Amino acid sequence: xxxxxxxxxxxxxxxxxxxxxxxxxxxxxxxxxxxxxxxxxxxxxxxxxxxxxxxxxxxxxxxxxxxxxxxxxxxxxxxxxxxxxxxxxxxxxxxxxxxxxxxxxxxxxxxxxxxxxxxxxxxxxxxxxxxxxxxxxxxxxxxxxxxxxxxxxxxxxxxxxxxxxxxxxxxxxxxxxxxxxxxxx
Amino acid sequence: xxxxxxxxxxxxxxxxxxxxxxxxxxxxxxxxxxxxxxxxxxxxxxxxxxxxxxxxxxxxxxxxxxxxxxxxxxxxxxxxxxxxxxxxxxxxxxxxxxxxxxxxxxxxxxxxxxxxxxxxxxxxxxxxxxxxxxxxxxxxxxxxxxxxxxxxxxxxxxxxxxxxxxxxxxxxxxxxxxxxxxxxx
DNA sequence: GTCTATAGCTTGATAGAC
DNA sequence: GTCTATCAAGCTATAGAC
Numbered sequence: 339x340x341x342x343x344x345x346x347x348x349x350x351x352x353x354x355x356x357x358x359x360x361x362x363x364x365x366x367x368x369x370x371x372x373x374x375x376x377x378x379x380x381x382x383x384x385x386x387x388x389x390x391x392x393x394x395x396x397x398x399x400x401x402x403x404x405x406x407x408x409x410x411x412x413x414x415x416x417x418x419x420x421x422x423x424x425x426x427x428x429x430x431x432x433x434x435x436x437x438x439x440x441x442x443x444x445x446x447x448x449x450x451x452x453x454x455x456x457x458x459x460x461x462x463x464x465x466x467x468x469x470x471x472x473x474x475x476x477x478x479x480x481x482x483x484x485x486x487x488x489x490x491x492x493x494x495x496x497x498x499x500x501x502x503x504x505x506x507x508x509x510x511x512x513x514x515x516x517x518x519x520x521x522x523x
Numbered sequence: 524x525x526x527x528x529x530x531x532x533x534x535x536x537x538x539x540x541x542x543x544x545x546x547x548x549x550x551x552x553x554x555x556x557x558x559x560x561x562x563x564x565x566x567x568x569x570x571x572x573x574x575x576x577x578x579x580x581x582x583x584x585x586x587x588x589x590x591x592x593x594x595x596x597x598x599x600x601x602x603x604x605x606x607x608x609x610x611x612x613x614x615x616x617x618x619x620x621x622x623x624x625x626x627x628x629x630x631x632x633x634x635x636x637x638x639x640x641x642x643x644x645x646x647x648x649x650x651x652x653x654x655x656x657x658x659x660x661x662x663x664x665x666x667x668x669x670x671x672x673x674x675x676x677x678x679x680x681x682x683x684x685x686x687x688x689x690x691x692x693x694x695x696x697x698x699x700x701x702x703x704x705x706x707x708x
Numbered sequence: 709g710t711c712t713a714t715a716g717c718t719t720g721a722t723a724g725a726c
Numbered sequence: 727g728t729c730t731a732t733c734a735a736g737c738t739a740t741a742g743a744c
Contacts, residue, residue: 341709342709342710342711343710353714358614359633359649359726360548360550360632360633360634361546361549361632361633362546362549363548363549364548364549364632364633364634366549366736366737366738367737367738367739368736368737376710376711377710377712378711378738378739379711379712379739379740380709380711380736381743382739382740383709383710388738388739391740403726405616422650439632440684442684442688443600443628443684444682446545446634446688447544447545447546447549447624447629447687447711448544448545448547448549449545452698455688455690458688459688459689459690460524461548462662462685462689463689468605470671482724485670488685488694488737489678491681491685492678492682492685492698493674493677493678493681494681495680495681495684495685496676496678496682496684497676497677497681498524499625499627499628499680499681499684500673500676500677502631502632502642502649502682503627503631503643503644503647504644504647505640505644509673509677513677523693526727527727528727528728532723551718551719552719552721553718553719561727561728561729562728562730563720564721564722564723564728564729564730564731565727565728565729567721568727568728569725569727573720573721574720574721607723650710651741654737672724
């Protein structure tokens with residue numbers, strides 16, 4: 339394990355911003371190179387299967403981020419209300435107050451390949467499960483909890499699209515602030 | 524006005540499917556050429572400013588489609604409930620039962636230029652106005668009507684993203700079926 | 709592990725024949 | 727109005743020096 343000028347963590351984080359901003363097809367190796375500070379050949383040394391492997395690493399990093407910052411805190415201490423408010427804050431930061439797109443959106447468009455599509459789907463399913471669980475824990479029946487979880491994520495994703503098109507984040511911030519009432523009894 | 528092998532209408536319609544599927548950067552001239560049945564040089568004859576002009580024509584065509592099939596019917600005959608059910612059916616068709624993406628989403632990602640972004644924003648603002656109007660007409664106060672309109676469009680766009688990632692259209696169809704209760708008193 | 713240099717292909721766009 | 731042929735630039739990916 340030799341020294342790396344740029345840590346894998348920092349590398350994938352920089353790549354994630356490129357993919358979420360430009361989508362899979364718009365995330366060129368030149369842009370990835372500029373964002374990460376590594377030349378294209380160095381990116382191939384780290385990710386021998388090229389752009390598709392980088393995108394997959396990004397999707398998995400995002401899934402890990404959600405596990406650590408959303409799913410796990412939802413099972414932590416405090417009342418369900420406290421926990422939802424905590425992860426609402428995390429989501430607000432993750433999406434840059436609504437100014438940044440979701441990789442579920444931008445990476446699912448086309449060209450990404452089956453492994454990427456599967457990773458995105460797995461991440462979204464985990465998100466649905468975590469939201470369903472906290473909703474159930476707050477006292478809602480299983481079926482209702484599932485609907486609330488679907489509803490909440492639909493609103494986050496939809497608001498991000500509208501924020502991008504309208505060029506303001508009012509609607510996104512409103513959805514984030516409504517997360518407790520969307521998920522809890 | 525000389526004869527065209529492919530009507531402007533059919534040409535832009537075919538291009539729209541390419542843009543909504545692949546996004547702006549993924550909609551290459553090769554794909555546009557294959558989809559429209561015209562060689563690249565012929566596309567440049569029709570749209571001298573190239574890909575950006577085609578995308579703009581697509582956005583304007585979508586805006587016109589919404590005017591004719593959504594905004595105008597919402598001001599037509601019948602009860603508000605009847606009208607909303609009518610346009611819900613139109614939207615379901617437009618989005619291929621949830622299998623097709625929204626151009627507001629796929630064209631707003633990056634690379635499209637300012638004129639395209641402005642056209643997308645104008646289309647969305649028109650949609651918001653039309654939904655607000657029918658909601659007000661059904662008896663809701665102005666501020667509530669506006670919130671209902673925002674909510675309904677957020678849910679349509681969000682459900683389309685989730686349908687794409689999850690690879691099933693259950694959630695989209697549910698949103699479409701809920702449009703009357705979302706918009707009306 | 710990172711770099712420069714380069715291969716081979718695809719891109720957006722143009723010229724000119726018909 | 728459409729086509730074939732072509733261009734420069736950009737793309738993904740690789741070879742090889744350090």
